[in-house]
Amino acid sequence: MTDMSQKSLMARIFCRGPWETAATAFIGAGVIMLMQPFALALYTWSFLTTLTGVVMFVIVSKFPE
């Protein structure tokens, strides 16, 4: 019973959908930060944001549906 509930909890936490959406949001934010004309600081941190999103996307795309 505990095993089953633990498994379902893990499955619920590591579900692909929301994680993929979060990774997509990171990538989108990174791209916008890279090309926005308002703040140089945002431009400076854009690559790290996009890279985080890309790495996250590669990892979470292996999660179960």
Added chain:
Amino acid sequence: MTGSHIPDALANRLATATPPKLAARVRGLSDKAIAWLFITPTMILLLAINIFPLIWTIRLSFTNFRANRTNAVVKGIGLDNYTSILTDPDIWAAMQSTAHFVFWTITLQTLIGFTLAYLLDRKFRGHGFWTTIILIPMMLSPAVVGNFWRFLYQPQIGLFNYIISFFTGVDPSSFEMIGSVTLAPWSIIIVDTWMWTPYVMLICLAGLRSIPDYIYEAAEVDRASTWRQFWSITIPMALPFIMLAVLFRGIENFKMFDMVNLLTSGGPGSTTEVASITLKREAFEKWRTGFSSAFAIILFVTVFGLANIYVKALNQVKSR
């Protein structure tokens, strides 16, 4: 059935053409081994022309290597190249030029492309002919398009200035599309929109044709107006296809090089210097190979990220 048509003499000759040793060896291979045999050349080619240069570029991006000084000592400089790029206002300006170009081309191409698709979906007489005519610009080579638009934009002999003059009454030689700081970015946007709107139109047309007729029939039974049908049925059901076209054109325009290089080469000054032109200048005019490698990696990660979103959108369209 087909085998029976091969003459016996030819079959015998084919069978004896393979050396016995090789024939025996191939006959002894498993299906998996034969599959590997066929895949290996492609994989080697892929590793040699894609993966190896990528890894080499990543390695170079952490050095001060210059391709025109091959005898100089190559020093590892850590993240210095990345720091320089991400704090350089000139490269930031190039990114903004790219953003301006990407934003306006996508907006215009989506609006015009969807409108054309909506009109062609009406299935009027000769719609097949007009679809073919509209698709022609997309089939041309960007090099050809860039060259002939350069002629069209000539202030003295170009047709473009005369058409503008005909509609607005402005003197045709009073303005220069490619030479003007304010008009040069728009000259590229116009050409890209002219060339790639048919592509967006094609994807939107596929989306519109995928909407079943019975939904419109049900809406008509419910006395829904054409306007209501458009906003409640057409747009929501064609939206995944529109998103797909937007993403694909976004990725392509982010890396746009050929058209800009042919039309303005980044000029006048640096008003049309998009990211790929800056990259070319850093790599092959200033010969800062390590620096340009880091810049290429930044652009690659951005395009790779957008491509991930594109694949996700594609899967959503497929699952519909």
